[in-house]
Amino acid sequence: MIWNEEYETLPREALEALQLKRLKAQVARVHATVAYYRKKMEDAGVTPDDIQTLADIRLLPFTTKEDLRKNYPFGLFTVPMEKVVRIHASSGTTGKPTVVGYTKRDIEMWAELMTRTLSAAGVHSGDIVHNAYGYGLFTGGLGAHYGAENLGAAVIPISGGNTKRQIQIMQDFGSTVLLSTPSYALNIADAMADQGIDPATLKLRVGVFGAEPWSEAMREEIEQRLKIKAIDIYGLSEVMGPGVAAECIEEQKGLHIMEDHFLPEIVDPDTFAPLPLGEAGELVFTTLTKEAFPVIRYRTKDISRLIPDVCSCGRTFYRIPKITGRTDDMLIIRGVNVFPSQIEEVIMGVEGVEPHYQIVVEREGSLDKIEVQVEVSEAIFSDEVKSLEKLSKKLQTEIKDLLGISCTIKLVEPKTIQRSEGKAKRVIDNRKI
Structure with a gap:
């Protein structure tokens, strides 16, 4: 179901006119209210008046997570604190968290976009939504919560953890929709299965x-x-937060970007030059x-491309494929670029192993070594050694065939790899790089 037909089905020409109008206003506002942005624009030799077409966005400097950390906590806010009604923060893996703020209108807009997102997934007002995204400083839980309530669905704000109780609640309350990682x-x-x-x-x-x-294999x-x-x-x-792009249940062939609110670009991750549509x-x-x-x-650090074809669901927004890697979780192993999702694809395609794994990277001398720890099913683990060796060899061969690198496979007992109630920690990189 399309929640907001007026905007979600805008013809491209009308959408781009709206984007340009909003872009001009946003650039002017940021230039006027945030000294850090103003200085970056001055250093780049650009003023708000230079933005006359959508292509002119390329004149503007990029913003990175490092810029956010330099201005911790509220240095990039464009409104006084009395206008801010919500503060979230992303923990990140290094350094200070990145802090984001919302006005009352931002919260209303976020609820609208998450309502579109859930509606695209086939969620409706009669649903009971089991929200196992984390509540708190993480944007996931509350973002999804407001969207589901705005849709008219009943929300169970259970957050993460205590999985046995989650299942009991699903049974007793009749949950029809699950939101989680x-x-x-x-x-x-x-x-x-255990129960x-x-x-x-x-x-x-x-x-x-x-x-x-x-991966698609994990979806299956x-x-x-x-x-x-x-x-x-x-x-x-x-x-x-969540709600920037979403799949439709009709096709599941790419995620529709909410382009009336977010202007996407694809750039070369090395040169930062704009790339043609589809690359x-x-x-x-x-x-x-x-x-x-x-x-x-x-700069999101996510690797993707823009799909311009109009979807059969009727939405006219550009789509992005499922995100399978990031420039900053990409491992470079002996000159080869490796994304954990590529290894996951191999694991999920091999019978007898569980969808729980961890990649451990070590450096011995000047050489990098990868060990992939994979859980196997009870039946396989209790089988004879020859079966385990055969399975290990199969995984090793298929990873080498796909990525061109050798790795060690360590088959471990079921339930020995630590489970996650949020984002899974797939890579342990012990190299001192």
């Missing part, structure tokens, strides 16, 4: 998953094990309507 959905599936619960006896119909990269695994339709969504705290590179966003914390040309 994909890795936590598999955690729930494992717990159901002897058949997912088909629950009322769950659809799952809306995001916050971490996940979730759908098969939980007996639901698994829908991908995309967002990031610095741009807004893969780093995804960059400019927020067109955010009030408290707009970002101009924010």
Whole structure:
């Protein structure tokens, strides 16, 4: 179902006119209210008056996570604190968190975009939404919550953790929609299997998953094990939170970017030059309507491409494929670029292994070594040594065939790799680089 037909089905010409109007206003506002942005624009030799077409966005400097950290906590806010009604923060892996703020209008707009997102996934006002995204400083829980309430659905704000209780609540309350990270959905599936619960006896119909990269193979695994339709969504705290782009349940062939609010670009991750429509590179966003914390040309570090074809669902927004890697979780192993999602694709395609794995990278002398730790099923683990050796060899060969690198496979007992209630930690990089 299309929630906001007026905007979600805008013809491209009308959409681009709206984007340009909003871009001009946003650039002028940021230039006038944030000294840091103004200085960056001056250093780049650009003024708001130079933005006359959408292509002129290339004149503007990029914004990075480092810019956000330099201005911690509120240095990039464009409104006084009395106008800010919500503050979220992203923990990140190093340094200070990135802090984002929202005005009352930002919160209303966010709810609208998450309503569009859930509606695209087939969620409706009669649904009972089990929201297992984390609440608190993380944007996921509250962003999804407001969208579901705005849609008219009943929301269970359960957050993450205590998986056994989550399943009990799903059974007792008749949850029809699951919101969580994909890795936590598999955690729930494992717990159901341990308790002897058949997912088909629950009322769950659809799952809306995001916050971490996940492969098509993992989608199939979730759908098969939980007996639901698994829908991908995309967002990031610095741009807004969840609700930046979403799959439609009709096609599931790319995520529709909410282009009336976010202007996307694809740039070469090395040279930062703009890439032609359809080519893969780093995804960059400019927020067109955010009030408290707009970002101009924010480098997401996510690798993607823009799909211009109009979807059969009727939405006219450009789409992006499922995000399978980031420039900053990309491993360079002996000169080869490796994304964890590529290794995941191999693992998910091999019978006898579980969808739980960890990649450990070490450096011995000047050489990098990868060990892939993979859980195997109970039946396989208790089988004879020859079976385990054969499985290990198969994984090793298929990873080498796909990526061109050798790795060590360590098959481990079921449930020995630490489970995640949020984003799964897939890589342990012990190199001192």
